[in-house]
Amino acid sequence: MTxxxxxxxxxxxxxDIAPDEDLSNIKPDVRLRxxxxxxxxxxxxxxxxxxxxxxxxxxxxxxxxxxxxxSCAEYLTPKFIALGK
Amino acid sequence: MNTSxxxxxxxxxxxxxxxAAGIRLAHFGKxxxxxxxxxxxxxxxxxxxxxxxxxxxxxxxxTNWVPPGVKGSPLGKLLRQLRVDxxxxxxxxxxxxxxxxxxxxxxxxxxxxxxxVLESEVARVFPAQIDGFRALVRIVRTYDDVSLxxxxxxxxxxxxxHITDTLLEDMLFCPVMYYGSATEHDMExxxxxxxxxxxxxxxxxxxxxxxxxxxxxxxxxYRQAGGERRMRCGVKRIVVxxxxxxxxxxxxxxxxxxxxxxxxxxxxxxxxxxxxxxxVPNALPHPVGRLSYCETITVLDRxxxxxxxxxxxxxxxxxxxxxxxAQTPGLADARSGxxxxxxxxxFPLGQSLPEGLFRCTxxxxxxxxxxxxxxxxxxxxxxxxxxxxxxxxxxxxxxxASDALARATIATDMFTPKTIVRYTGHFGGAIYGSPKKIxxxxxxxxxLYLAGTxxxxxxxxxxxxxxISMANFHVLxxxx
Numbered sequence: 001m002t003x004x005x006x007x008x009x010x011x012x013x014x015x016d017i018a019p020d021e022d023l024s025n026i027k028p029d030v031r032l033r034x035x036x037x038x039x040x041x042x043x044x045x046x047x048x049x050x051x052x053x054x055x056x057x058x059x060x061x062x063x064x065x066x067x068x069x070x071s072c073a074e075y076l077t078p079k080f081i082a083l084g085k
Numbered sequence: 086m087n088t089s090x091x092x093x094x095x096x097x098x099x100x101x102x103x104x105a106a107g108i109r110l111a112h113f114g115k116x117x118x119x120x121x122x123x124x125x126x127x128x129x130x131x132x133x134x135x136x137x138x139x140x141x142x143x144x145x146x147x148t149n150w151v152p153p154g155v156k157g158s159p160l161g162k163l164l165r166q167l168r169v170d171x172x173x174x175x176x177x178x179x180x181x182x183x184x185x186x187x188x189x190x191x192x193x194x195x196x197x198x199x200x201x202v203l204e205s206e207v208a209r210v211f212p213a214q215i216d217g218f219r220a221l222v223r224i225v226r227t228y229d230d231v232s233l234x235x236x237x238x239x240x241x242x243x244x245x246x247h248i249t250d251t252l253l254e255d256m257l258f259c260p261v262m263y264y265g266s267a268t269e270h271d272m273e274x275x276x277x278x279x280x281x282x283x284x285x286x287x288x289x290x291x292x293x294x295x296x297x298x299x300x301x302x303x304x305x306x307y308r309q310a311g312g313e314r315r316m317r318c319g320v321k322r323i324v325v326x327x328x329x330x331x332x333x334x335x336x337x338x339x340x341x342x343x344x345x346x347x348x349x350x351x352x353x354x355x356x357x358x359x360x361x362x363x364x365v366p367n368a369l370p371h372p373v374g375r376l377s378y379c380e381t382i383t384v385l386d387r388x389x390x391x392x393x394x395x396x397x398x399x400x401x402x403x404x405x406x407x408x409x410x411a412q413t414p415g416l417a418d419a420r421s422g423x424x425x426x427x428x429x430x431x432f433p434l435g436q437s438l439p440e441g442l443f444r445c446t447x448x449x450x451x452x453x454x455x456x457x458x459x460x461x462x463x464x465x466x467x468x469x470x471x472x473x474x475x476x477x478x479x480x481x482x483x484x485x486a487s488d489a490l491a492r493a494t495i496a497t498d499m500f501t502p503k504t505i506v507r508y509t510g511h512f513g514g515a516i517y518g519s520p521k522k523i524x525x526x527x528x529x530x531x532x533l534y535l536a537g538t539x540x541x542x543x544x545x546x547x548x549x550x551x552x553i554s555m556a557n558f559h560v561l562x563x564x565x
Contacts, residue, residue: 016168017165019170020153020154020156020164020165020171037157037161039157039162041162041165041166042165044561044562045165048113048561052112052113052114
């Protein structure tokens with residue numbers, strides 16, 4: 001699992017839960033919330049889809065790491081690797 | 086027969102809230118079963134057929150409509166949470182609605198899904214009130230209506246700070262109350278804000294085939310996600326052990342157990358299921374709503390446009406000096422009401438309802454209807470049907486001839502508070518439930534939660550969001 005592949009996984013999940021958002025120009029270092037309309041319900045869904053689709057667990061205290069695509073990749077890539085992905 | 090099975094979540098009621106909650110839970114891998122006493126899904130927004138003709142039960146119009154691309158709206162949240170594509174609901178916006186007050190509707194405010202229309206109407210009819218109206222709208226727009234712990238405030242009081250003409254005040258409250266208020270005379274301001282946004286700042290829409298389209302989408306999502314459902318199989322008792330809902334006794338006598346139980350049938354109705362086992366001394370039962378409704382449905386052999394009724398989608402009316410939203414001592418209160426012409430949505434060319442429909446809803450008294458024996462009940466229905474229709478006609482454009490409506494009528498139907506109790510199980514025929522809402526859905530039982538009408542989100546979109554948010558809050562996001 002590379003960081004780029006990890007970012008793509010997160011983008012795919014967002015595309016799935018928020019199909020009405022344009023994801024073509026998402027800046028990796030800017031907060032996702034500032035680039036599209038994502039509320040707390042949507043963030044909960046990102047976390048739950050990570051668990052459902054990939055078996056990756058994100059405890060509530062760590063939600064802060066999902067703020068930007070870059071921080072998602074930093075935080076999630078080791079978790080994917082630990083799962084042998 | 087005493088088969089036993091265990092679910093992660095058991096949901097009582099296959100209405101909008103139950104189905105929406107079920108979709109969320111099943112999608113995230115929970116083993117879910119919905120138990121529904123009726124043979125059709127939908128609850129308060131169900132459907133039926135008589136003589137091969139299809140009728141919707143509750144739906145006049147779906148509120149909360151926003152154009153594609155508008156983000157952060159309740160409809161948008163709902164579509165995302167249920168992974169429903171906007172096109173699947175196939176919603177078509179209303180043409181135009183009106184609020185008509187006075188003995189013959191002399192004062193009229195038109196509104197559409199474009200809020201500027203209502204604003205200009207208020208400026209035209211109530212020029213001295215327009216600044217106050219705009220100030221009120223600013224407060225509504227910025228109010229945090231999803232807060233679960235807002236301090237309750239009187240909507241009448243807040244509105245009166247900005248609007249000093251009681252006619253305009255009543256004209257704004259009439260639609261907002263008729264489309265969702267469980268309390269008489271006044272509303273909690275947060276509820277007012279939710280309804281004001283849903284009706285005026287957002288708008289009305291409907292699929293050509295009505296509520297069935299919405300239900301078909303929900304049922305299909307639920308099935309695909311792996312949810313189970315048992316129809317004609319209500320829950321008759323909740324077995325309580327150690328402060329928890331330990332098991333559900335079904336109508337057929339069998340028992341099921343579930344880690345979580347989500348009840349969408351109402352607060353007092355749910356309480357009754359477990360209070361058999363749990364006699365709480367001196368505890369007051371949850372209050373039952375006092376507001377019920379009659380609706381007359383007139384099926385026409387032509388489109389309403391052929392009677393000169395081409396423009397109105399919904400008409401909210403009142404003939405008296407003040408608008409009274411309260412339980413009537415008589416069978417029905419035809420002084421005010423709501424007219425719906427389901428044909429008058431902006432349907433695509435070539436798509437329309439096969440027949441004309443003219444529906445009128447008025448406040449009604451459940452106990453008055455329930456006390457009538459069968460022959461009197463039938464006679465009363467016929468009499469009140471006439472009263473409601475005559476009252477409503479005063480607010481519609483004049484017919485081409487006085488008998489034009491009678492000649493165009495090919496079938497009629499009517500529901501009363503008694504009908505509502507019979508098919509939905511809601512005590513008192515109170516379709517908006519109890520005046521006491523439980524926003525966090527908690528009950529005295531640790532693993533039993535409420536969703537739907539008595540949780541307090543309103544309308545069809547509100548009911549679905551209620552199911553979604555309670556499923557999220559109590560089950561999906563709950564700490565293990």
